[in-house]
Amino acid sequence: MQPTQFSSGDVIADRRADYARMLAENGEHEAAVELMEQALELVPDWPAGLVTFADYAEKASLVEKAILALRRLLDLDPEDLFGAQLKLALLGAEEVPDQPPSRYVEALFDEYADRFDAALVERLGYAVPAELAQLIAEHADRHFEIVADLGCGTGLFGAEIRDRVTRLEGFDLSVNMLAKAEEKGLYDLLAKSDLSLDPPGSGLFDDGLAEGRCDLISAADVLMYLGDLANAFTLAGRLAKPGALFAFSVEDAGEGDGFLLAPSLRYAHTEQHVRQRLAENGFDVLILTRTTIRMDGGEPVFGILFLASRIG
Structure with a gap:
């Protein structure tokens, strides 16, 4: 979500x-900071102005x-549309949260939906669904028989698997992404969901x-918008029959036993x-492979593809 899209309501401040x-x-x-300070003197409670000011600062x-x-932005916007909590963590002012704000992720993809396929596949070399x-x-x-595509987005993975599926269900936090998936006519069910929440x-x-x-169960390029994977994998376990497959990707944090927040806010x-x-x-890893997930700023983003199986 670009803060420059949001007017302050004051012509001079804008x-x-x-x-x-x-x-x-x-x-x-530094000059941009000075001008944004002047704008915020006129409209001190302008959330988009505050996040823009913070970026320049x-x-x-x-x-x-x-x-x-x-x-100040978090005080004004507790739902955290602009991901202020994540930005504070990168600046070392807060602990890295276990999950990003759901409203931030939802708004990010609602705004991105119309250009998602072109931006990701054509310009960033994205091939995770096919891989x-x-x-x-x-x-x-x-x-x-039944496939649940978690974080289905516009349906890129659905297009890859549709001819091998009886019933294809797609779930996503963004209604605009779901609308784009609906246009493709691939899914038997599309519904809004939040993978960061407990099953109920x-x-x-x-x-x-x-x-x-x-x-x-699939989760193609969605888990990087979650921190701790406990809830997401609990949901996958609740969805899975014994012997079911779980195919997903993550961005690779390298050595260690946890997760980290990257400058990309993923x-x-x-x-x-x-x-x-x-x-x-209750999952066993069957296969994992390291790959380049996409390009970002001209640099490769490295990730891991997993295929796991539900025990039992």
Whole structure:
């Protein structure tokens, strides 16, 4: 979600913010900070202005000013539309949260939905759905009765697996992403869900949807928008039949046993953290492979593809 999309409601403040943006684009971040300070004097409770000011202040190495602005933003917006808590954690002012704010993730993908496929596949070299489908095919060349595509987005994984599935269910936090998936006509069910929540609040078992109904569960490029994977893997365990497959990707955090928050505001996970959470929820790892998930700022983003099986 771009804060520049949000007007302050004050013409002069907006004009100063526009000038500040032009200065920042030219690398003049200290001057941009000064102009945003003037804008915020006129509209002190402008959330988008505060997050923009914090961004310029960080780039100008005015870290304390950035932290104060982000704390003020959280006071004004407890749902944290702009991910202030994550930004504070990167600045070392807060502990890294176990989960990002759901409202932040939802708004991010609602805003991104219209250009998601073109941006990710055509410009960033994104191939995780195809690679996960290939991993599944190499291990289990068979038809699946019910598949739950967690964080289905616009349906990129659904397109890869549809011809091998009787019933395809897609779940996502963003209604705009679900709408794009609906346009493709791939899914038998599309519903809003939040993978960061415990099963009763997740949306995966609403309207009479049974537990233990799936013989394949996927999560293609979604777990990087979660920190601790405990809840997400509990949900996968509740969805899975005995012997069901669970195919997913994570960004690779390297050595260690936990997860970290990257400057992209996405989470990366260690292999050990993933294995631990899988074991706790009755899954064995069948295959894992390290790969480049996408490009970001001209640099490769490294990840791990997993295929696991539900014990029993």
